[in-house]
Amino acid sequence: MNHRPERARLDRDAPAWRTERPSFARVAAAAATLGKARARTRDAEPRMTTDEPRISMQLSARYVAALDIARSAGELARNFFGQRETLVVEHKGTQDFVSRADRAVEELIRSRLAAAFPGDGFLGEETAAAFAGELEHVWVVDPIDGTHNFLRGVRYYCVSIAYVENGQREIGVVYDPEHDELFHARRGHGAWCERKSGDIRLQTSTCDVLADAFVCVGHHDRTPEPRVLALRHALMDAGVATRNMGAGALQLAHVAAGRFDGFVELSLNAWDAMAGLLLIEEAGGYAAPFPGPDGMRVPAPVLGCAKGIAEPLAKLIGAWPRRSPG
Numbered sequence: 366m367n368h369r370p371e372r373a374r375l376d377r378d379a380p381a382w383r384t385e386r387p388s389f390a391r392v393a394a395a396a397a398t399l400g401k402a403r404a405r406t407r408d409a410e411p412r413m414t415t416d417e418p419r420i421s422m423q424l425s426a427r428y429v430a431a432l433d434i435a436r437s438a439g440e441l442a443r444n445f446f447g448q449r450e451t452l453v454v455e456h457k458g459t460q461d462f463v464s465r466a467d468r469a470v471e472e473l474i475r476s477r478l479a480a481a482f483p484g485d486g487f488l489g490e491e492t493a494a495a496f497a498g499e500l501e502h503v504w505v506v507d508p509i510d511g512t513h514n515f516l517r518g519v520r521y522y523c524v525s526i527a528y529v530e531n532g533q534r535e536i537g538v539v540y541d542p543e544h545d546e547l548f549h550a551r552r553g554h555g556a557w558c559e560r561k562s563g564d565i566r567l568q569t570s571t572c573d574v575l576a577d578a579f580v581c582v583g584h585h586d587r588t589p590e591p592r593v594l595a596l597r598h599a600l601m602d603a604g605v606a607t608r609n610m611g612a613g614a615l616q617l618a619h620v621a622a623g624r625f626d627g628f629v630e631l632s633l634n635a636w637d638a639m640a641g642l643l644l645i646e647e648a649g650g651y652a653a654p655f656p657g658p659d660g661m662r663v664p665a666p667v668l669g670c671a672k673g674i675a676e677p678l679a680k681l682i683g684a685w686p687r688r689s690p691g
Contacts, residue, residue, distance in 0.1 A: 424528075427482065428551045431526050431538045434477045434561075435549075438470050439487030439542030440525045442509050443524050445469070446543075449516060464479055466490050470508035474526065478504050485528075488661060500661060503529050507636040511612025515587060520544070525614035527639035529661070537643030539618040543587040548644055556621050556647035569650035570623040573673025576604030580670070580678070581616040583609055583630030586593045592631055601680055617641025617669050621648040627678055635661040642669050651675035 400546035422611055437463050443464040471491045478483045478487060486503035488496050504526065511522030527535035537556075539548040548567070550556040556567040580600065584593045600607050608625075610616050616628045616638050621644035628641075635656055642652040657665030670678055 370454075381687070410508040415572075417586075424530075428536050428549075429530050430478070430481050431528065431536055432547065432549055434474055434536045435524050435526050435540040435547060437477070438508060438526075439540040440461075441473055442466065442470050442515075442522070442524060446515060446518075449518065450651060463509075463516055464491075467508050468513070468665075469511065470524065471506060474504075474506050474508060474524075482523075488636065489534045490634065493634075493636070493662070496662070500529070501531055503637050503661075505529055505639045506660065507614055507634075508531070509606050510614040510637055511610075514611045516561050519611070520611050521610050521615060523615040525636065525640045527636075527643065529639060534639055534643040534646075537640035539614050539644065541615060548621065550621075550644045550647040552643065552647065554647070556644045558622060565646065567621045567648040568623055569621060569645060569648045570626045570671045572626040572671045574675050575677045575681070578626040578671075578674050578678070579606045579608070580627040580629065581610060581620075581625050582607050583616065583628065583633065583667075590631070596629070596631070596688065598683060603677075603681060613637040614641045617667075618644050620650065620669050620671075621645045623648075623671075626674060627668070629665045629670075629678070629682055632664040633667040634664050638667045642667070645669040653679060 439646060445462075449462065456492075466573060468491050471489045475487050475489060475492070478485065484502065486496075488500075488503055489506040490508065506527070507525040508527050509522055511519075514520075515522040520545070521539075521630065524540045524542070526536075526538045526540075527534060533552070534551050537548075537550045540546070541548075545560065547559040548556070549559065549569075557564045558567055559565075582593070582597060582600065584590055597607060613628070613630055613633055617638065618641050619625050620628050621641070638655055641662075642655060646652050648671065651668075651670055653666070653668035655665055655667055657663060659665070666682075668675075668679060668682065
């Protein structure tokens with residue numbers, strides 16, 4: 366079965382897609398076109414249950430919308446990024462500027478999703494404290510991941526959007542507006558990076574020796590954490606090269622792309638992790654269990670890596686119950 370992502374199939378069936386930003390009515394129409402295309406090959410596929418076509422269409426519509434919204438959010442974030450020096454002065458300091466940018470980008474994402482899918486929940490970084498909705502159908506969003514980089518003019522930040530249904534990651538989108546790379550995945554359909562030249566299928570690295578690995582270790586910039594220092598020491602003893610690029614979601618996307626061999630952080634929020642972990646899974650890598658036993662509202666350890674180093678890396682970190690990474 367061909368697992369080319371929904372976006373590419375829509376490109377083929379509706380050529381106007383790339384040249385004209387769709388309304389949400391057009392998104393629904395495009396999803397319907399996709400359904401007709403699938404019907405033509407249904408005889409060659411396993412028989413679906415009664416609800417499966419409807420569920421698949423709903424996920425297709427959400428997938429297409431997430432791609433479009435991530436780009437719009439990234440454009441807004443980049444606009445703030447380009448004006449950061451002026452806006453910091455105008456808005457009385459760095460924290461006020463970052464908060465304003467975060468809130469504006471999150472509101473764009475939230476309002477667009479609410480208009481298209483009014484029954485879905487929304488768990489965003491900026492509004493998480495007030496979240497009181499259900500988690501059966503929920504969008505998990507970090508409007509600007511890597512805010513310290515963003516503020517300092519370092520071009521390593523992103524927009525992260527995940528859709529979670531009944532506890533399972535179904536859609537993950539991470540957009541890097543500075544390099545115009547749109548990393549995206551839908552469960553069962555592979556992971557992809559959309560660039561100007563088109564979609565490139567993602568594959569985690571083939572690294573299978575810990576001493577050869579290049580692993581990102583995330584941590585809070587200004588909070589002393591003995592466990593992080595111990596982890597770095599253990600990784601260095603094992604010969605692992607380490608970095609912290611300052612944006613967990615983008616580092617997870619880069620693991621999916623094979624640029625890094627792994628990413629670990631001992632305490633990370635769901636909005637930083639959910640989209641990137643799906644990218645890694647769909648790119649053939651290993652994602653340790655996440656979220657933790659307390660659910661998506663509580664930070665938990667995160668590990669995503671190439672399968673070849675999953676077992677020794679998880680054992681070295683020791684933050685998860687024993688489970689085969691195969």
